[in-house]
Amino acid sequence: MNILVCITHVPDTTTKIKFVDGKELDKNGVQFVIGPYDDYALARAVELKESLGAKVTVLNVGKQETEPTIRKALAIGADEAIRIDAEPSDAIFVAHQIAHIAKQNSYDLILMGRESSDYNGGLVHGMVGEMLGWPSVSPCMKLDLEGTNAKMQKEIEGGKELLEATLPLVAGCQEPIAEWKIPNMRGIMSARTKPLNVVEAISVEGAISYNSFDLPPERSSCKFFEVDQVDDLVNALKEEAKVL
Amino acid sequence: MSVLVFIETNEGEIKSSSLEAVCYAKSINENVVAIMAGEASSKELDILGKYGVTKVFYNESEALANDSQGLAEFIFSGVEKEGADLIIIARSSLADSIAPKLAIKAKASIATNVVDLPSSQSPLTVKRGVFTGKAFATVSLPEGRKVLTLAKNAVGLKESPSSCSSEKLGFSEVASPKVKRLSVEKATGSILLPEADKVVSAGRGLKGPENWEMIEELANTLGAATACSKPVSDMEWRPHHEHVGQTGIKVSPSLYIAIGISGAIQHLAGVNSSKTIVVINKDAEAPFFKSADYGIVGDAFEVVPKLTEAIKRVV
Structure with a gap:
């Protein structure tokens, strides 16, 4: 079985986000990691490799700066990597790159996070599925294979659905599909020599453009009430905030 | 310009987030057409008309409900029928599955998780949530067909009465959907x-x-x-x-x-x-x-x- 895992290279979840002149992310002091949802996808792929036997290829659309993140995915257990040498400017752009690679290979399963934690489009899995004519499911909380039959659990508002589809398919993953894996020393050593192929991007039309960024407005300072002043709080919610 | 809004129902009621999407569309274009899976009875027409929808495409087939693949195709047939340039969908777990499929099918550009009304119509420029709630980005969509998915409260509800007609839209039922729903566990009656x-x-x-x-x-x-x-x-x-x-x-x-x-x-x-x-x-x-x-x-x-x-x- 061949599994493709698509990963993003994003700021660590604890990062305080700042921008340079409102135009681009201030990368100063920011630690970049594998996208937290992608990490679940990768962990599930490695679990499937361990239980059923599979070759796991990891793919990232990014410039050279993402290679330490890709090496980390190799250390976690992917067998080889592809880096598409371009900025991941938009979901349509990224989806076309992935579909292009998928058409040249014979993957049974394409896994990725439900969304990236930087641009949060949540689109790439569905787009790749559509481009390849494969089923796609997201957010996928559980994925079990029996031959070419996949049983999945999808989160919906207030509950979950149990779904079934036939491989090949695309899934956008989230917890608790697998436990995050931490690379061990052997993994880190072997990752250095695993193949990492750099591929040129194909050109794509229809991408959206990012003009500027801003931060949520700061809240004015918190107004405190004593424990026996709950009536005053309720009154403030009603008369001042007008939310009751 | 022609704007099409996808209407989602929950337990037989039109979702308020879908009505927000109608109001969002109304602020961009006077004429708003909607599309929904399910019955468009007088109850639905009254509510949609109250917020300014002039026509709703519908199909009550059970096969459409909750099938994102089928719904993407159904909405696309509405897009073609109406010649819609802009498709607006309120976010939900179903909508999040429909949107990317629809964007590819309709060869449209797409901005998800939009939090505010457009700051410009040409090029269409909107604010969307990024960095997982820690920031916002202002993005422009290129010329051509476009899809927007809206965050809750991207716009307030505002009545704008018009009379709403309905038109049944056929769709080619897929013999075996690619993804089969085996079962659902869902809290009923509670607020989502x-x-x-x-x-x-x-x-x-x-x-x-x-x-x-x-x-x-x-x-x-x-x-x-x-x-x-x-x-x-x-x-x-x-x-x-x-x-x-x-x-x-x-x-x-x-x-x-x-x-x-x-x-x-x-x-x-x-x-x-x-x-x-x-x-x-x-x-x-x-x-x-x-x-x-x-x-x-x-x-x-x-x-x-x-x-x-x-x-x-x-x-």
């Missing part, structure tokens, strides 16, 4: 968290799942949905679909009450689009107070029942 106007959320400070009764009582009194922090869902005190935060549900209610939650940056990312935040925590140093509008430093077990009683007195 992502769409809730008020949310009562609790964390580890509650000490155990057996103490949620007072949270539920406060939520019921307010007509609010219940939510929780990540540790609480990790420990399985509460179901995963109640987890609010960076890796969980992002909410944007008008009122968010956080009880016994310290306010880690990952939790704040999921809630900071809320209009008003109330924090109840016994630790005066809890970081959440820095992001709150109102706060009470006190023991949840003492404050919450008092708060519930106080709210009962006014609502």
